[in-house]
Amino acid sequence: xxxxxxxxxxxxxxxxxxxxxxxxxxxxxxxxxxxxxxxxxxxxxxxxxxxxxxxxxxxxxxxxxxxxxxxxxxxxxxxxxxxxxxxxxxxxxxxxxxxxxxxxxxxxxxxxxxxxxxxxxxxxxxxxxxxxxxxxxxxxxxxxxxxxxxxxxxxxxxxxxxxxxxxxxxxxxxxxxxxxxxxxxxxxxxxxxxxxxxxxxxxxxxxxxxxxxxxxxxxxxxxxxxxxxxxxxxxxxxxxxxxxxxxxxxxxxxxxxxxxxxxxxxxxxxxxxxxxxxxxxxxxxxxxxxxxxxxxxxxxxxxxxxxxxxxxx
Amino acid sequence: xxxxxxxxxxxxxxxxxxxxxxxxxxxxxxxxxxxxxxxxxxxxxxxxxxxxxxxxxxxxxxxxxxxxxxxxxxxxxxxxxxxxxxxxxxxxxxxxxxxxxxxxxxxxxxxxxxxxxxxxxxxxxxxxxxxxxxxxxxxxxxxxxxxxxxxxxxxxxxxxxxxxxxxxxxxxxxxxxxxxxxxxxxxxxxxxxxxxxxxxxxxxxxxxxxxxxxxxxxxxxxxxxxxxxxxxxxxxxxxxxxxxxxxxxxxxxxxxx
Numbered sequence: 001x002x003x004x005x006x007x008x009x010x011x012x013x014x015x016x017x018x019x020x021x022x023x024x025x026x027x028x029x030x031x032x033x034x035x036x037x038x039x040x041x042x043x044x045x046x047x048x049x050x051x052x053x054x055x056x057x058x059x060x061x062x063x064x065x066x067x068x069x070x071x072x073x074x075x076x077x078x079x080x081x082x083x084x085x086x087x088x089x090x091x092x093x094x095x096x097x098x099x100x101x102x103x104x105x106x107x108x109x110x111x112x113x114x115x116x117x118x119x120x121x122x123x124x125x126x127x128x129x130x131x132x133x134x135x136x137x138x139x140x141x142x143x144x145x146x147x148x149x150x151x152x153x154x155x156x157x158x159x160x161x162x163x164x165x166x167x168x169x170x171x172x173x174x175x176x177x178x179x180x181x182x183x184x185x186x187x188x189x190x191x192x193x194x195x196x197x198x199x200x201x202x203x204x205x206x207x208x209x210x211x212x213x214x215x216x217x218x219x220x221x222x223x224x225x226x227x228x229x230x231x232x233x234x235x236x237x238x239x240x241x242x243x244x245x246x247x248x249x250x251x252x253x254x255x256x257x258x259x260x261x262x263x264x265x266x267x268x269x270x271x272x273x274x275x276x277x278x279x280x281x282x283x284x285x286x287x288x289x290x291x292x293x294x295x296x297x298x299x300x301x302x303x304x305x306x307x308x309x310x311x312x313x
Numbered sequence: 314x315x316x317x318x319x320x321x322x323x324x325x326x327x328x329x330x331x332x333x334x335x336x337x338x339x340x341x342x343x344x345x346x347x348x349x350x351x352x353x354x355x356x357x358x359x360x361x362x363x364x365x366x367x368x369x370x371x372x373x374x375x376x377x378x379x380x381x382x383x384x385x386x387x388x389x390x391x392x393x394x395x396x397x398x399x400x401x402x403x404x405x406x407x408x409x410x411x412x413x414x415x416x417x418x419x420x421x422x423x424x425x426x427x428x429x430x431x432x433x434x435x436x437x438x439x440x441x442x443x444x445x446x447x448x449x450x451x452x453x454x455x456x457x458x459x460x461x462x463x464x465x466x467x468x469x470x471x472x473x474x475x476x477x478x479x480x481x482x483x484x485x486x487x488x489x490x491x492x493x494x495x496x497x498x499x500x501x502x503x504x505x506x507x508x509x510x511x512x513x514x515x516x517x518x519x520x521x522x523x524x525x526x527x528x529x530x531x532x533x534x535x536x537x538x539x540x541x542x543x544x545x546x547x548x549x550x551x552x553x554x555x556x557x558x559x560x561x562x563x564x565x566x567x568x569x570x
Contacts, residue, residue, distance in 0.1 A: 105322055
């Protein structure tokens with residue numbers, strides 16, 4: 001079996017102020033995977049990725065990138081790694097083209113190879129027309145795409161995206177999703193993504209790790225995780241206003257407003273029963289949607305359970 | 314990385330640094346030229362003509378090497394200190410940290426960039442001085458050698474300052490409170506033979522005195538101190554400071570959490 005793209009064992013990080021950000025986490029991400037690392041703020045996502053990228057010094061543990069131990073040959077491991085950080089980390093006064101060419105240079109890529117690569121990436125990410133402008137004049141979305149182009153200059157086999165679509169409008173976010181799916185599918189690039197948009201993780205990723213308070217609480221496939229979802233809440237838009245919510249046996253129904261109901265459906269229950277009951281009451285449903293993203297419901301419940309355990313402990 | 318990849322990485326960093334300070338030339342190249350012109354007019358022409366000779370040279374001729382050296386020192390230092398600190402502040406230093414570029418290449422790249430600015434300003438100031446005096450160089454190789462070594466030494470010093478700095482104020486403390494006084498007391502404007510015995514001995518603890526004197530020896534063929542010892546001292550300082558800066562980079566001081 002091929003070496004995992006990323007293998008982490010017993011990773012611990014204790015900051016200078018004594019705060020233990022990572023408590024001995026184990027994690028494997030297989031080659032070619034599109035993997036989501038999820039967790040609330042301060043859970044340890046960025047610290048984990050920071051150690052992998054050499055921006056954070058680990059306290060203990062082993063990290064291997066495509067089988068290369070970073071303690072033994074970090075430089076070799078770094079060749080396989082492309083990083084798109086959460087915050088803009090380029091010189092805002094430099095030209096777009098200079099930023100991507102400099103990154104290629106840091107990897108030892110000669111200019112004659114770097115120029116066509118830069119053109120291809122900047123065209124793909126709709127930045128070619130902006131190549132001679134200063135990076136500070138780009139919009140937020142363009143700056144994010146610039147960081148993706150920069151990270152891909154040396155053709156990394158493992159791409160780490162730390163909240164790549166934060167603050168990006170929905171249209172642009174979807175085009176970035178398509179681009180990431182394309183490089184994962186067509187070029188076989190392994191992608192690790194952290195995001196606060198759980199719909200992003202559900203749409204893009206095959207596997208997911210949930211980290212909370214410095215520990216991996218789940219590491220599984222998105223499909224398996226969603227299969228564990230006990231309840232889903234649906235919002236029903238009604239054809240005509242109602243005074244109060246109808247009572248439907250076995251279901252928790254609430255009136256959101258005059259023209260909307262929320263219905264909680266447990267695993268094994270049939271939505272048809274809800275519609276039959278509403279039909280009998282003379283209530284017509286015009287449309288229906290999930291109240292929250294399914295993964296989000298699962299995530300919130302896991303994090304809440306973790307918090308309760310901690311309080312009880 | 315193999316040798317050719319290292320050469321590409323180093324070249325990339327050096328070119329980037331040179332582009333940076335030439336892009337903002339009104340902040341980096343113009344001010345030292347104007348300041349030094351003032352020194353030449355006020356100290357060299359107006360006051361110097363009343364002072365007479367110093368160490369057997371006209372006062373203008375005496376101060377030219379010191380003023381060139383002063384501009385090389387301050388510009389080499391401040392270029393690296395401000396550039397690397399800006400990289401830290403804007404987090405663009407992470408571009409380099411995530412790359413496979415060895416730490417010594419990062420250090421060498423910034424140091425060479427700082428040297429380029431220091432020597433560039435030195436050449437500009439030398440050009441300005443030609444409006445005021447005719448420069449003769451007694452020992453050209455020694456002159457070039459010592460100015461290059463001095464630029465390297467202070468560029469490394471600027472790098473260490475930037476690594477340790479936590480806010481922009483921190484990178485102006487050393488130039489203001491350490492470099493400037495040491496430069497003024499380093500024999501730029503006077504010969505230490507004019508000082509009382511105690512202060513002559515005290516001056517010998519000032520490393521800048523050695524650099525200014527060797528540089529002046531290269532130009533004029535006169536020095537207050539033995540040239541061989543001075544060169545050795547400068548070289549020794551470079552080796553020690555380079556090792557300290559590299560150790561700090563390896564340990565991630567000021568750049569890794």
